[in-house]
Amino acid sequence: MVDVGDTLTERQYQLTRADLVRYAGASGDANPIHWSDRVAVAAGLPGVIAHGMLTMALVGRLLTEWAGDPGALVEYRARFSHPVVVPDDDDGVTLSAAGVVTEVRDDGLVGVDLTVTVGAEKVLTQARAVVRPPGAR
Amino acid sequence: MAVDPSLAAGRVYPPQAYEVSREKIREFADAIGDADPLYRDPKAATERGYLDVIAPPTFAMLPVLRGFDQLVAELGVTYAQVIHVNQRFVHARPIRAGDQLLTTTTLESVRSAAGNVLLGIRCEIAAESGEPVCEATATLLVRPVDASDG
Numbered sequence: 226m227v228d229v230g231d232t233l234t235e236r237q238y239q240l241t242r243a244d245l246v247r248y249a250g251a252s253g254d255a256n257p258i259h260w261s262d263r264v265a266v267a268a269g270l271p272g273v274i275a276h277g278m279l280t281m282a283l284v285g286r287l288l289t290e291w292a293g294d295p296g297a298l299v300e301y302r303a304r305f306s307h308p309v310v311v312p313d314d315d316d317g318v319t320l321s322a323a324g325v326v327t328e329v330r331d332d333g334l335v336g337v338d339l340t341v342t343v344g345a346e347k348v349l350t351q352a353r354a355v356v357r358p359p360g361a362r
Numbered sequence: 363m364a365v366d367p368s369l370a371a372g373r374v375y376p377p378q379a380y381e382v383s384r385e386k387i388r389e390f391a392d393a394i395g396d397a398d399p400l401y402r403d404p405k406a407a408t409e410r411g412y413l414d415v416i417a418p419p420t421f422a423m424l425p426v427l428r429g430f431d432q433l434v435a436e437l438g439v440t441y442a443q444v445i446h447v448n449q450r451f452v453h454a455r456p457i458r459a460g461d462q463l464l465t466t467t468t469l470e471s472v473r474s475a476a477g478n479v480l481l482g483i484r485c486e487i488a489a490e491s492g493e494p495v496c497e498a499t500a501t502l503l504v505r506p507v508d509a510s511d512g
Contacts, residue, residue, distance in 0.1 A: 238395070251386075251393035253427050256441040264442050268505065277446040282394040282420040289419065294410065295400055295456060298419045302450035351448070 227335050227358040233291045233324035238283040240275055240309070241317030248279045262313070270308055275318070277305035280348060284322045284341050291324070293359045299334060300355035303341075307348045318343055324354075333357065371482075375436075375467040378428035382461040386424070387417045394418060407458075416456035422496045423449075426485045429467030430502070433483065439504050447480070447501040454494045462490040470499075479504045 245259050254276055257264035265273045281303050289295040311318050321342050328336030339352035384404070391401035399406040400416050407415045434441060457463070464487075471482035480503055487496040 244393075244395075247393045251390045253424055256444065258442055268442055278420055278423050278449065279394065281449060282396075282418060285419050286394065286396050289396075289398065295398060295418055296410075296412065296416055298453065300450070300452045301419055302448070304448040305446055 227326055227329060229326055229329055231326040233287055233326075233337065235321060235323040236287050238286075238320045238322065239317055240279070240283075240311055240320065241315065242273065242311055242313050244317070245273065245275055245279070245311055248276055248282075252276065252278065254278065271310050273311055273313070275309040275311050277303075280305070280309055280320060280341065283320060284339055284349065284352065287322045287324060287339070288337065288354050288356055291359065292356050294357075297357040298354060299357065300353075302354075303339070303349040303352040305348070306350040307343075307346050309343055309348050320348065329358075371469055371471050373469045375429060375432045375469075377464040377466045378425070378432065380425035380428060380461075380463040380465060382417065382457055382459055382463060384415050384459040387415055387421065387459055390421050390424070391418055394420075404459075412456070412458060414459040416458045419451060419453060419456070421457055422451050422453070422487060422498055425463050425465040425487050426467075426498045426500070429465050429485045430483070430500075432467060433469060433481070437504070439507075443505045443507055445503040445505070447503050450499045452497045454496060457487075457495060461495070463495060464488050464490065475503075477506060 249255055249259055258268050259276050262272050288298055324337045324339045326335050327338045334355050335358045337354045337356055341349040341352055388402050404415055466486045468484045470484050473480050483500045485498040488494050
């Protein structure tokens with residue numbers, strides 16, 4: 226039974242340059258702002274940034290692990306509000322992701338609001354999902 | 363080259379094919395660090411009622427990118443000028459290995475904002491049978507090429 230106010234256990238995800246390169250290859254997103262400091266700086270960014278979709282994919286793990294089935298994620302949206310700068314070192318950057326149930330619909334689907342931060346900065350805003358909750362299949 | 367804001371919104375691009383393989387799903391799941399067996403093991407997937415291994419929800423971005431590629435090429439811009447502002451997926455069912463997807467991309471809106479151009483894009487992803495699989499909507503911001511000092 227899922228109720229409004231239930232929380233999804235907060236998770237942390239570490240991202241390094243190697244992860245960006247792997248994601249660029251796997252996704253086919255070859256935008257150089259995700260691997261070239263030169264191009265990223267020329268585009269007005271502080272340096273190489275993570276793919277917004279990689280951040281979204283990592284946070285998606287929070288949702289699908291909670292639901293117990295990736296097929297339970299019906300709707301998923303986010304605004305990439307702040308670039309996730311990934312330094313060229315061994316530690317990279319650490320994202321924190323947490324979720325809270327904000328709605329339980331008559332059809333059993335639940336709405337989840339997500340908070341995704343790097344340090345004090347929200348890197349995703351308007352991050353929401355609609356999920357078939359655990360045990361609903 | 364800057365984007366012409368008078369570009370016709372409502373432009374629909376020819377459908378793009380994307381064939382989903384087990385190996386690509388596994389590669390993508392590895393790249394996002396997700397060890398779920400439903401992305402890798404056909405037996406685990408069929409035991410859960412799926413016809414084959416399924417893809418992580420944001421895998422839908424791969425067929426969507428085929429649509430973005432068409433649009434970016436036609437606008438005469440490069441991806442280094444492009445910033446992904448937002449993304450939304452509504453899944454009718456999970457994408458699975460063996461899917462022969464067709465993605466139809468529509469440029470829904472074009473507007474100027476502080477010297478940049480915001481593109482509203484909708485991609486309808488369907489199976490070969492026409493069955494809807496996913497609707498993806500996005501906003502892309504295109505910076506003028508000479509804005510590097512901004």
